Amino acid sequence: MKILMFTNTYTPHVGGVARSVSELAAGLRRAGDQVLVVAPVFDNMPETEDGVLRTMAVQNFAGSDFSVPLPLSRSLSTAVEDFNPDIVHSHHPFLLGDSALRAASMLDVPVIFTHHTRYELYGHYVAQDSDLLKRLALSLSLGYCDLCDGVIAPSQSIADFLADHDVKTPVAVVPTGVDVACFAGGVGARGRAALSIPEDVFLTGHVGRLAPEKNLDFLTPALLLFLQQNPNAHVLIVGDGSSREAMEQALKHGEAGDRVHFAGVLKGTALADAYAAMDVFAFSSHSETQGLVLVEAMTAGCPVVALDAPGVREVVVDRVNGRLLPGGAGTTPFAEALGEIAGAPEESRQTMRQAARTTAAAYATDVTVARTRAYYQRIIGERRRRSGEDGLWNRVRRLLAREMEIAGNFAHAAADAILPDNFGKEDKHD
Numbered sequence: 001m002k003i004l005m006f007t008n009t010y011t012p013h014v015g016g017v018a019r020s021v022s023e024l025a026a027g028l029r030r031a032g033d034q035v036l037v038v039a040p041v042f043d044n045m046p047e048t049e050d051g052v053l054r055t056m057a058v059q060n061f062a063g064s065d066f067s068v069p070l071p072l073s074r075s076l077s078t079a080v081e082d083f084n085p086d087i088v089h090s091h092h093p094f095l096l097g098d099s100a101l102r103a104a105s106m107l108d109v110p111v112i113f114t115h116h117t118r119y120e121l122y123g124h125y126v127a128q129d130s131d132l133l134k135r136l137a138l139s140l141s142l143g144y145c146d147l148c149d150g151v152i153a154p155s156q157s158i159a160d161f162l163a164d165h166d167v168k169t170p171v172a173v174v175p176t177g178v179d180v181a182c183f184a185g186g187v188g189a190r191g192r193a194a195l196s197i198p199e200d201v202f203l204t205g206h207v208g209r210l211a212p213e214k215n216l217d218f219l220t221p222a223l224l225l226f227l228q229q230n231p232n233a234h235v236l237i238v239g240d241g242s243s244r245e246a247m248e249q250a251l252k253h254g255e256a257g258d259r260v261h262f263a264g265v266l267k268g269t270a271l272a273d274a275y276a277a278m279d280v281f282a283f284s285s286h287s288e289t290q291g292l293v294l295v296e297a298m299t300a301g302c303p304v305v306a307l308d309a310p311g312v313r314e315v316v317v318d319r320v321n322g323r324l325l326p327g328g329a330g331t332t333p334f335a336e337a338l339g340e341i342a343g344a345p346e347e348s349r350q351t352m353r354q355a356a357r358t359t360a361a362a363y364a365t366d367v368t369v370a371r372t373r374a375y376y377q378r379i380i381g382e383r384r385r386r387s388g389e390d391g392l393w394n395r396v397r398r399l400l401a402r403e404m405e406i407a408g409n410f411a412h413a414a415a416d417a418i419l420p421d422n423f424g425k426e427d428k429h430d
């Protein structure tokens with residue numbers, strides 16, 4: 001197959017979606033498919049990349065570490081057309097997501113969308129966390145689903161969320177895969193030595209973008225309380241972002257400050273070694289669609305303590321591969337859950353580590369890529385059965401119809417934002 005992907009974030013940007021898209025592209029190529037990725041320009045990207053087209057972008061949008069891509073140039077549009085894909089895979093409903101819809105209409109091929117992100121939970125990046133823009137983001141993303149031929153949900157929680165919000169397009173649950181060879185091959189002793197962490201301490205870790213949507217205002221005091229209650233424990237924070245300074249201020253300037261380690265962004269072997277160095281992984285985000293870092297940690301045999309939330313409850317099984325606390329739990333129960341694992345007998349901790357590895361095995365990249373390929377083939381087959389004749393007039397007609405659909409989706413979303421009906425509709429599964 002020939003797959004054309006559009007994504008607003010891609011390597012070398014560090015984040016769940018960028019990693020998800022790059023891992024999927026690599027897995028599809030290993031399976032013998034041709035993949036062309038259209039992505040924005042980012043700082044420090046490779047000078048040459050096979051199978052990637054870069055479009056100009058506004059860097060560090062609204063003070064974040066994201067790029068905002070600009071419309072495709074004529075040369076990029078020609079390259080997309082020359083690639084002649086069998087299917088288009090969009091990874092965002094905005095910006096290059098609209099380019100994905102236009103490309104699919106121009107080429108008369110199906111388009112599918114992976115709902116990676118709960119966009120309405122990211123309103124703090126624009127307009128002082130405006131409720132109106134949150135409603136607009138939600139309605140636009142839901143409407144975008146119904147402009148596609150198929151939707152991939154990374155977890156059952158997200159599939160249920162889309163169903164609860166009346167998305168009509170067929171939804172398949174296919175999680176993002178993890179490079180098992182990489183994350184299962186980490187060496188904990190090497191990771192601790194590289195980060196100057198003693199070998200004989202209990203290490204609680206966290207990996208992710210250090211940003212408000214990750215609920216770090218909850219995690220930080222919970223970790224501080226855990227350190228106060230467990231004098232032999234240390235904490236490792238891997239990642240960077242706008243919340244890092246506040247976390248460092250809170251965690252490193254107290255009595256336990258010398259037991260807190262900020263590693264910054266780690267990749268490849270260094271990241272795998274960091275996971276392997278951890279005795280437990282702490283996670284408090286409510287904004288995930290899957291929680292890729294949970295699976296990465298479990299691949300390294302690290303149990304997880306997390307709050308019950310979409311994308312998390314599919315991975316963490318309470319008292320089996322970690323602790324899954326109620327979503328409304330306070331910082332004290334969270335710190336106590338970390339302490340419970342720290343104080344557990346070694347045999348119990350080994351059992352939990354093995355359960356974590358067993359859970360992670362189902363998320364191996366080759367397993368999830370095979371499921372994605374099967375979904376591609378299903379959607380392509382259904383589209384072929386209803387395709388009409390091609391030709392210049394039909395192409396123009398398709399493009400005009402698509403532009404009207406895109407404009408109609410925005411108009412509908414704007415009306416929803418101003419006169420909300422479904423925003424805040426209770427998620428029965430949250």
